[in-house]
Amino acid sequence: MKRSAAEIIREYGPFEGVEAVHGVTYDGSHVWFASGDKLNAVDPDSGKVARSIDVAAHAGTAFDGRHLFQIAEDRIQKIDAASGKVLSTIPAPGGGGDSGLAWAEGSLWVGEYRERRIHQVDPESGKVLRTIESKRFVTGVTWVDGELWHGTWENEESDIRRIDPATGKVLEQLDLPAGTGVSGLESDGGDRFFCGGGTNGNVRAVRRPRRG
Amino acid sequence: MESLITAAARALEAGDPLGALNRVALRNDAPSLALRGIAMAQLGDLAKAKSLLRNAARAFGPREAVARARCVVAQAEIALVSRDLSWPDRTLAAARTTLEKHGDLANAAHARHIAARRLLLLGHIEEAESMLAGPGRFPLPPASQVVRELVLAGIAIRRLRSEDARAALARAARAARQAGIPALAAEVEGASRVLDTPTARLITRGEERPLLLAEVEQLATSEVLVVDTFHHSVRRRGTVVPLGTRPVLFALVRILAQAWPADVSRQTLIAGAFHARHLDESHRARLRVEIGRLRTKLKPLADVNATKQGFALAPRRTRDILVLARPVDEKHANVLALLSDGEPWSSSALALALGTSPRTVQRALDELARSNKVQCFGHGRARRWMTPPVPGFPTGLLLPTPLLKT
DSSP: OEEEEOOEEEEEOOOTTOOOOOEEEEOSSOEEEEOEEEEEEEOTTTOOEEEEEEEEEOSOEEEOSSEEEEEETTEEEEEETTTOOEEEEEEOTTTTOEEEEEEETTEEEEEETTTTEEEEEOTTTOOEEEEEEOSSOEEEEEEETTEEEEEEEETTEEEEEEEOTTTOOEEEEEEOOTTOOOEEEEEOSSSEEEEEOGGGOOEEEEEOOOOO | OOHHHHHHHHHHHTTOHHHHHHHHTTOOSHHHHHHHHHHHHHTTOHHHHHHHHHHHHHHSOTTOHHHHHHHHHHHHHHHHHTTOTTSOHHHHHHHHHHHHHTTOHHHHHHHHHHHHHHHHHTTOHHHHHHHHTOSOOOOOOHHHHHHHHHHHHHHHHHTTOHHHHHHHHHHHHHHHHHHTOHHHHHHHHHHHHGGGSOOEEEEETTEEEEEOHHHHHHHTTSSSEEEETTTTEEEETTEEEEOTTOHHHHHHHHHHHHHTTSOEEHHHHHHHHHOOSSOOHHHHHHHHHHHHHHHHHHTTTEEEEEOSSEEEEEESSOSOEEEEEOSSOOTTHHHHHHHTTSSOBOHHHHHHHHTSOHHHHHHHHHHHHHTTSOEEESOGGGOEEEOOOOTTSOOOOOOOOOOOOO
């Protein structure tokens, strides 16, 4: 396993009226984050909130190209990104113990925080297709270039780690500075991760290690 | 972090404990237990809240130190509000250190306030003050600010510094408006009334009148000789003769001061100071001895002159003597003063706060109960005592909602 210190490229926020960040996703131009009763779209260049949707947003956030998915209480809401309307909901696999959310390969991937596992879920029915065990409390989840990454937050320590989707084995680990939380994680498809700072209400950009 | 926990915590912060319970009522994981405990505390079921928080602290793994420490702080606050003063303060101090170390300064400050309120209640004013002065000055959330200012006001009132108390209460009122919590604003208002209600009685030349805190304070700089029944001392300006450990001497000087400038007969002195009904030669001998002792003690402030029928006080360098007494001169006034905060107390907590034995307190409570001045409920160790709050007595400080974020 490769282990290194996470390189924080940039910090966004604090944002007005935002106490904590619960989920993070990226739609190709804006970073979306969940702040309890709102989804907020941040321009990653200016760092300003461009737009907000009033919707219950208590944990993970994901984007499938057209829709935003957002965990609220014990369900996953499918939201039209253009209108902000909730189109449908499915039950969340952790029954409310859910934290991170990602969209990849036609499935939703849901982190179940204290159970230390990640579920692959059918986005139409909510059916659990398979479950990957992790070693630590799971917060945000993301897929990039066929790599499964997730954030951890346990014992006031956080890291971002790549795990083997088949075995759950940790392949690579980026440690965040002590006292820094990771809530919500999303790759921009390039060399950046966006992650929520949890109760400090910030969003951070962290460099993704280069391959090769 | 977890969806439903976030939703429940948000409901709790918005003052909706039932909404919080709806979300986590059936869950038994550690964060749910903690949230349920706080919701129950807000709803007033302190017994249930206590056991839920205890279970939550246990259920958080040993590595979840911060979450655990927050549960301990909430437990300590519930203990304080239920006047369970024997709750281990070392456990609270350890939790505070953990929170400080992990940067949870808001909850660390909250823990500090709880400790200070407990010390204030026990009468350890100096320690309460240094507890508040502890490190980590940073902008507190408004609700926390209110508590801090109320404790400062409590300290100032007990030190008879009415201006400081007024200033602290004004800051508390401002912060309470900012916090937007009506119960907090009401608490501040209640505490402010103390300053405009007589806190003492002044007895001089056989006459009595009520005194405000500010007037009591002025006595400290005036030229009069004060016989202070609050502190069991005799003083004029900076010169203080403490008689706290000499009850007989204090009783004598008080009787003499109340009669001044007239003298007091031996018979009255013996009856008042020795609680003796019939006089005999041994009482007269004892009175002579005690007056001798009093003379020695009072030397810097006054003389005790023998008269034809008894004794009279002769103050030095002042032409006035007065007695500062409690608003209601009552047997067991100290017990009643504590109970008048309207909270249920255990007899052991009263004993701890008064620094006397549980037996003594029990006797006082039984006596007060017979005259319907106090009431009790519960049995055995769970028995609690209270009185309906008497207007004008300082109310207890405050139960804020625990600032617990999961």
